């Protein structure tokens with residue numbers, strides 16, 4: 001078999017696309033990434049992403065070692081508790097999480113914007129901004145050409161769709177694939193973390209992932225995001241010397257406007273929102289969140305009313321249908337482009353990273369001539385499709401991200417809420433069940449191939 005290392009075209013400089021690009025470059029495989037955003041700071045990058053062992057492992061395998069250390073140094077303080085709260089801020093349950101001593105086997109909180117800056121580090125010669133992909137052509141000689149809105153083209157041996165939920169590559173390659181509205185809407189807000197806002201939260205909530213199960217089918221999730229830099233972007237006193245050395249020289253911090261904050265996301269079935277909610281922004285949107293949470297504890301409402309209006313964002317939650325098998329070729333997909341999932345289990349980005357790592361390994365085998373490029377793609381897809389759509393299914397059925405969930409129905413909703421609270425209460429209080437809950441949490445978030 002003739003060995004000619006492939007040239008890979010990646011559409012989309014998001015979580016999965018950039019991780020793949022790093023992994024390929026490290027392996028000496030030629031790669032170019034095309035991103036529609038005009039600059040490295042554009043896009044809806046405001047909220048927190050939870051990266052579990054699956055995601056961190058992929059980052060460790062793909063990123064240059066020093067950049068992986070920067071990723072670790074730029075994570076927010078790791079959550080130590082998984083809390084379940086009522087709308088009145090009573091603790092239904094609190095599960096202690098594992099200490100964050102291991103670089104990979106830890107649950108980490110990352111700001112979306114910061115992760116993007118980490119992933120863009122050192123990729124100036126690989127990522128082209130302001131290049132909106134429009135269509136591709138596959139040629140008889142096995143190459144593939146991507147066309148862009150600016151009239152330009154790029155030709156390579158493999159085209160990877162890493163262009164997210166509304167993937168233009170998928171629309172052409174798998175036109176029968178179905179992305180659908182899951183029927184829920186989130187309002188994401190960020191509240192500056194100050195002495196005043198911190199004082200509104202008990203210690204376990206300050207140090208935890210807190211899921212709020214409210215009555216009337218209104219849910220929330222709250223994360224306190226504390227970084228190693230202060231509001232002026234200067235490193236805080238007490239940061240370890242190693243991290244100071246890493247971060248002081250990291251150019252990404254100059255592009256990153258992320259500061260200590262409280263991420264508070266409120267969601268419910270779309271029926272509970274005003275019809276024009278997706279057009280609302282700023283104070284008007286925060287007002288919608290406050291109306292939805294009228295019976296919530298005054299401290300939670302106090303936080304919402306202190307949210308930065310510029311951070312408030314409505315998100316219509318999407319999911320996807322399993323795609324019947326297709327014949328593998330010189331076009332493939334990863335992440336949300338193929339298996340968009342609701343945020344119900346917080347694994348969309350983790351799964352995109354897992355895809356990137358798996359595809360990287362397969363492409364290395366093709367590059368050294370152990371298999372053909374199309375066989376490598378086929379082997380990647382044979383593994384990715386089953387686990388990807390399994391995550392789609394379990395994400396939809398958790399945390400009320402499906403607008404048709406029983407919890408949004410008048411009578412069943414009340415029973416479902418009582419059932420969920422009862423489950424968490426008992427599980428957190430019986431040592432054997434509590435241990436199993438935490439073990440399952442890490443097993444699920446640590447899946448690997």
Ligand SMILES: Cc1cc2nc3c(=O)[nH]c(=O)nc-3n(C[C@H](O)[C@H](O)[C@H](O)COP(=O)(O)OP(=O)(O)OC[C@H]3O[C@@H](n4cnc5c(N)ncnc54)[C@H](O)[C@@H]3O)c2cc1C
Pocket residue numbers: 011012013014015016017034035036037043047048049050051131132133134162163164165166167168186188315334335336337341342343345346347348349350351352
């Ligand atoms: C509210 C919310 C909370 C979430 N929380 C978590 C969490 O805690 N943990 C977790 O694992 N996941 C979480 N997710 C899911 C996660 O954000 C996504 O699954 C993940 O970002 C998908 O990565 P990706 O690389 O596939 O796509 P993206 O990161 O969306 O990247 C796609 C890129 O492609 C670009 N692009 C799109 N079209 C084109 C085009 N035509 N030409 C060129 N470029 C294009 C986009 O601009 C973008 O940069 C959450 C999602 C939501 C909505």
